[in-house]
Amino acid sequence: MTISSPVLRNSMRLILPLTLLYALFAMLKGHNEPGGGFIGGMIFATAVCTYRMSHGYAAQLRLLPIHPRILIFLGLGLALGTSAVPLLLGHPFLRSAVGEFHLPFTHHPFHYASAMAFDLGVMLVVVGVAVGMITQLSEELE
Amino acid sequence: MNLSNLIILFIVIPMGTGVLGVLFKYQVGLMRVLGSLSLASTALLAVGLLIHLRSHETGILVTQMGAWPAPYGISVVFDSLSGLLLAASSLVALGCYVHSFSTVSAAAQARYFHPMVQLLMFGVNLAFLTGDLFNLFVSFEIMLMASYCLLTFGGTRLQMTQAYKYVLLNLVGSTIFVIGAGLVYGMTGTLNFADLARFVAERQALGEDLPTGFTALSIALLLVFGLKGAIFPLWFWLPDTYYTANVSIAGLFAGMLTKVGIYAIARTFPMIFAHGGSEATKVVMPILAISAAFTMFLGVLGAVSHHNIRRILAVHVISQVGYMVFGLALMTQIALAGCLFYMIQHMVVKSCLFLCCGIIERHTGTDDLDRSGGLLRRDWYLALVFFIAAMSLVGLPPLSGFFGKLVIIREGWDTRWWLSIFGLLTGALTLLSMLKIWSYCFWSPQAAAVERPAGESPPPGSMRPAYAGATLLVLVALFLGFGAQPVYEIAFRAGEQLADPRDYITAVLGPESLDHLAGRDLRSPAELAAAARREATP
Numbered sequence: 001m002t003i004s005s006p007v008l009r010n011s012m013r014l015i016l017p018l019t020l021l022y023a024l025f026a027m028l029k030g031h032n033e034p035g036g037g038f039i040g041g042m043i044f045a046t047a048v049c050t051y052r053m054s055h056g057y058a059a060q061l062r063l064l065p066i067h068p069r070i071l072i073f074l075g076l077g078l079a080l081g082t083s084a085v086p087l088l089l090g091h092p093f094l095r096s097a098v099g100e101f102h103l104p105f106t107h108h109p110f111h112y113a114s115a116m117a118f119d120l121g122v123m124l125v126v127v128g129v130a131v132g133m134i135t136q137l138s139e140e141l142e
Numbered sequence: 143m144n145l146s147n148l149i150i151l152f153i154v155i156p157m158g159t160g161v162l163g164v165l166f167k168y169q170v171g172l173m174r175v176l177g178s179l180s181l182a183s184t185a186l187l188a189v190g191l192l193i194h195l196r197s198h199e200t201g202i203l204v205t206q207m208g209a210w211p212a213p214y215g216i217s218v219v220f221d222s223l224s225g226l227l228l229a230a231s232s233l234v235a236l237g238c239y240v241h242s243f244s245t246v247s248a249a250a251q252a253r254y255f256h257p258m259v260q261l262l263m264f265g266v267n268l269a270f271l272t273g274d275l276f277n278l279f280v281s282f283e284i285m286l287m288a289s290y291c292l293l294t295f296g297g298t299r300l301q302m303t304q305a306y307k308y309v310l311l312n313l314v315g316s317t318i319f320v321i322g323a324g325l326v327y328g329m330t331g332t333l334n335f336a337d338l339a340r341f342v343a344e345r346q347a348l349g350e351d352l353p354t355g356f357t358a359l360s361i362a363l364l365l366v367f368g369l370k371g372a373i374f375p376l377w378f379w380l381p382d383t384y385y386t387a388n389v390s391i392a393g394l395f396a397g398m399l400t401k402v403g404i405y406a407i408a409r410t411f412p413m414i415f416a417h418g419g420s421e422a423t424k425v426v427m428p429i430l431a432i433s434a435a436f437t438m439f440l441g442v443l444g445a446v447s448h449h450n451i452r453r454i455l456a457v458h459v460i461s462q463v464g465y466m467v468f469g470l471a472l473m474t475q476i477a478l479a480g481c482l483f484y485m486i487q488h489m490v491v492k493s494c495l496f497l498c499c500g501i502i503e504r505h506t507g508t509d510d511l512d513r514s515g516g517l518l519r520r521d522w523y524l525a526l527v528f529f530i531a532a533m534s535l536v537g538l539p540p541l542s543g544f545f546g547k548l549v550i551i552r553e554g555w556d557t558r559w560w561l562s563i564f565g566l567l568t569g570a571l572t573l574l575s576m577l578k579i580w581s582y583c584f585w586s587p588q589a590a591a592v593e594r595p596a597g598e599s600p601p602p603g604s605m606r607p608a609y610a611g612a613t614l615l616v617l618v619a620l621f622l623g624f625g626a627q628p629v630y631e632i633a634f635r636a637g638e639q640l641a642d643p644r645d646y647i648t649a650v651l652g653p654e655s656l657d658h659l660a661g662r663d664l665r666s667p668a669e670l671a672a673a674a675r676r677e678a679t680p
Contacts, residue, residue: 073165080161084154093150093218094208 008054019047027123028116037119041126048127049134057135068132075124082117094118145194146203149220151187152228152271155180156263163257170248173256177239180260184267185232192225192632201635202649204273212651213337217273219650222636223482224270226629227405230486231270233618234397234493235263241497241611242390244504244604250295250388262288262394269402273650275323275333278406282319282370286312289399292391293383304386311369311379319366322359329353336650339413339643343656343664346418357422360415364407364426371403373467374436377460381444384456389503390611392452393496396459397489404466404485412473412640418664427668430471435564438464442571451499451509451583454575455492458535461568462488468561469550474672477553479637483630484546487534487622491542494531494615498524501608502583511579516588523609525584527616532576534619537569542622545630556675557668641669 023043030036052060086095096115103110159180166172195201207216220228239259246255265285272278294305327333330341330353345352369376380400384392416423441461448454466488469481499509501524506514518525530541537543547569554562622629639645642665647655663670 069164069167073161076157076161076164080154080158084158087147087150087154090144090147092147092205092207092209093154096208 002056003053005054012051012054016047016051019043019050023047023123027119030119031111031113031116037122038126040119041123042130044123044127045130045134048131052134052138057138064131068128068135071124071128072132075121075126075128077121078124079118079121082114082121085114145191146205146220148187149191149203149205149218149271150207152184152220152267153218153264155184155187156260156267160257160260160264163254163260167254167257168252170251170256173251174243177256177260178236181232181236181239181263184263185229185236188225188229188232191220192222192229195222195225196632200645200649201639202645204649212273213332213334216277217334217336217650218271219273219335219646220271221639221646221649222632223405223408223640226482226486226632226636227270227401228267230489230618231266231398231401232263234489234615235259235266235394237497237611237615237618238390238394238397238493239611240614241393241500241608242388243607245390245500245608246295246388253295254291255295258288258291259394262292262398264288266398266402270405273335275326275335275338275410278409279316279319279323282402282406283316285399285402286316289395292394293387295388295391298386301386304382308379308383315366315369318362322362322366325355325359325362329356329359334650335409335413336643336647336655339417340647340651340655342414342417342420343643343647344659346420347659347664352420352422356415356420357425360411360422360426361429363410363415364429367403367406367410368433369403370399371407371467372400372437372460372463373403374433374440374460374464377437377441377463380460381453381456384459385452389452389496389500392456393493393500396456396496397493400459400463401466401485401489404463404470404481407467407470408478408481408640411470412478413643413646416473417643423668427471427473430467431558431561434464434467434471435561436464437461437467438568439564442568442575445575446571446578449511451502451511451514451579452496454579455495455499458572458575459492461572462492462535464568465547465550465565468554468565471561472550472554472557472668473641474553474669475637475641476634476672476676477550477637478640479630479633480546480549480553482636483622483626483633484543484550486629487542487546487619490615490618490622491531491534494612494619495528495535497608497612497615498528498531501605501612502528504605504608506583511582514583515586516584518584519588524612527612528584529580530616531619532580534623536573536576540623542619542626545623545626549630553672556672641665 023040026035026043027037027040048060048064051063083094087093096113098113100109100111159176162176163173201222203220205218206212207218262285265281265288268281269278269285272281290305290309293308294301323333330338332338372380384396387395411426416426438461441457441464444457445454445461448457465484466481469477469484502514502517503509505517505521508514534541534543537547547565551562551565644656644664
C-alpha cells in the first residue's frame with residue numbers, strides 16, 4: 001500500500017535515518033535500562049514499513065535487500081550461537097562474558113557483554129517477522 | 143566437561159535444526175535428513191544419560207541458565223521423570239516424522255513443515271526439562287504455536303474450523319495458566335519448582351498454614367493442565383482436532399500433547415500443590431480420582447460407539463489418559479512410577495496405531511470400518527504391526543500395556559478399589575474396540591473396491607517411510623514389554639523423587655537449603671501409609 005503524498009515522501013528523508021538510529025540506540029541501551037532487542041527491532045521495522053508506505057515496495061527492497069526469512073534465520077542463528085558458545089567453554093548455556101575495554105580518545109571505559117550479540121539476534125528476528133508479515137498481508141491486499 | 147551443562151542440548155538441538163529449516167525451506171531432502179538426525183540424537187542422548195544416571199547418587203542433573211543461582215534464574219532439571227519422557231517423546235517424534243515423508247504432500251513439506259516439527263519438539267523438551275512454572279508456561283506456548291501450524295497443514299475448511307476452536311480453547315487455558323503463575327508468585331514469592339516444594343514442605347514441617355487461596359490456585363492450575371491433558375470433563379476438544387489433522391501429525395499429537403499436560407500435573411502436584419496432608423490434597427485427590435474414573439470409562443465407551451478408525455483411536459487417547467490420572471490420584475511412589483511407565487508406553491503405542499491407521503487409509507482410501515476389509519491377505523506385515531500395537535494398548539500380558547496397568551491397578555486396590563474396577567472394565571472394553579478394528583479391517587472379506595480419482599494413486603515405494611516409522615515404534619513398544627524391568631527401575635526412581643522431594647530440592651537449590659528441616663520426613667501421609675502397607679506385606 002503506497003500513499004502518494006509529497007509531505008510524507010519528503011519528511012521520510014529525515015524520519016528514516018533518525019528512526020533507524022534510534023532503533024540502534026534502544027537496542028544498545030537495553031543492557032541495563034528499558035529497551036533491548038525486541039523494542040529496537042520493532043522500531044526498526046516501523047521505519048522500514050513507513051518507508052514502504054511512502055516510497056513503495058521496490059524502494060523497500062533497495063533499503064533492505066534481504067528476504068525476511070533469511071533475516072529470521074540469521075537472527076535466530078546468532079542468538080542460539082551466542083547462547084551455545086559457553087557450552088564449549090564448560091559454562092552453562094546463556095552465560096554471558098562481560099568486561100570493559102578502553103576506546104582510543106575516550107575517558108570512559110566501554111562496558112561490553114556478549115549478551116549484546118544475543119540482543120542483536122533478537123532484533124534481527126523481530127525485524128524479519130514484522131517486515132515479513134506486513135509484506136505478506138499487503139500482497140494479499142494488493 | 144561438566145555433564146549437567148549438556149542437558150540443554152535437548153533444547154538446543156531441535157531449535158538449531160528448526161532454525162536451519164527456515165534457511166533450507168525448499169531443500170526438503172536435506173531437511174528430512176537433518177530432522178531425523180536431530181530427533182534420533184536427542185533420543186540417544188536421553189537414553190545415554192538415563193543409563194549413566196542409574197549409578198548416580200541423586201540421579202538428578204541441574205544446570206542454571208547463564209549461571210544465575212537457582213530461585214532467581216532459570217533452572218533446567220533432568221531427573222528420571224523427565225529423562226524417560228524425553229527418550230520416549232523423541233522416539234515417538236522420530237517415528238511419526240519418518241512416517242510423514244509418505245503422508246505429507248511435497249507442497250506442504252516446503253511450507254515450514256520441518257521447522258514446525260522441530261519447534262514442537264523444542265517446546266515439548268523444554269516442558270519436560272524446565273524447573274519453574276513460568277517457563278513451563280513458555281514451553282506450552284511454544285508447543286501450542288507449533289501445533290497450531292501443524293494442525294492446519296493442508297488448509298481445508300474443516301481443518302480451519304477445528305483449529306479455530308483449538309486455538310480459542312488453548313488461549314483461554316494459557317490465560318488462566320499465566321494468571322495462576324502470577325498468583326503463585328504473589329503468594330509464595332517464587333516460581334521455581336524446587337523452591338515451591340521447599341516452601342510447602344517447610345510450612346507443613348513447621349505446622350504453619352499455607353497462604354489463603356492456595357487450594358483454589360491449585361484447582362485453577364489443575365484446570366489448565368487437565369485441559370491440555372484432556373481429562374474429564376475437559377476433553378471435548380480432542381476427538382475432532384485429531385480427526386481433521388494429517389494422520390502422521392495426529393499420531394505425533396496423540397503421543398505427545400496430552401502427555402505434556404499429564405506431566406505438568408505429575409511434576410507440580412505430588413511435590414507442591416498436593417504435597418503432604420495439606421488442605422489442597424483433600425480437595426484435589428477426590429477430584430482427580432473421580433475424573434480418572436469418568437475419563438477412563440466414558441472415553442472407552444466413546445471409542446466403542448464410533449465406527450471409524452481414526453475417531454476410535456482419538457477417543458481412546460482420552461480413555462488411556464484416565465489410567466494416568468488414576469496413577470496420579472493415588473499419588474504414592476509406586477502409583478506414580480506406574481503412571482510414568484503407562485505414559486511412555488502409551489505415547490509409543492498410540493502413535494504407532496495412528497501410523498498404522500495412516501497406512502490402512504492409504505490401502506483402502508477411507509478410514510470407515512464398513513468400507514475396508516481383507517487387509518490381512520493384502521498386507522500381513524501391517525496386520526502384524528497393528529495387532530502388536532493394539533494388544534499392547536489393551537494390555538495383554540507380555541506386552542507393555544500390561545505392566546503399566548498392573549502396577550496402577552494393584553496399587554489402587556487397597557485404597558480406591560472402585561477405581562481399580564473401573565480400570566479393569568475399561569481394559570475389557572478397550573479390547574472390544576480394538577477387536578472391532580481388527581475384525582472389520584483385517585479379518586473381514588475384501589469390501590467393494592473404493593474407486594479412486596484418476597491420478598491419485600500413490601507411486602509404488604512411496605509408503606516405505608510409513609512402514610519404517612511404524613516399525614520403529616512397534617519395536618520400541620516390544621522393548622517396553624519385554625524389557626520392562628530396566629525401564630521400571632528408572633520409573634520407580636522417578637516415583638521416589640516425586641514422592642519425596644528432598645533430592646529434587648537439594649539438587650536444584652543446593653545442599654544447605656533443607657538444613658533447618660533436618661531429619662523431618664517430607665513424604666506425604668498417603669505415601670507413608672503405602673510404605674507401611676508394603677512393609678506389612680512382604
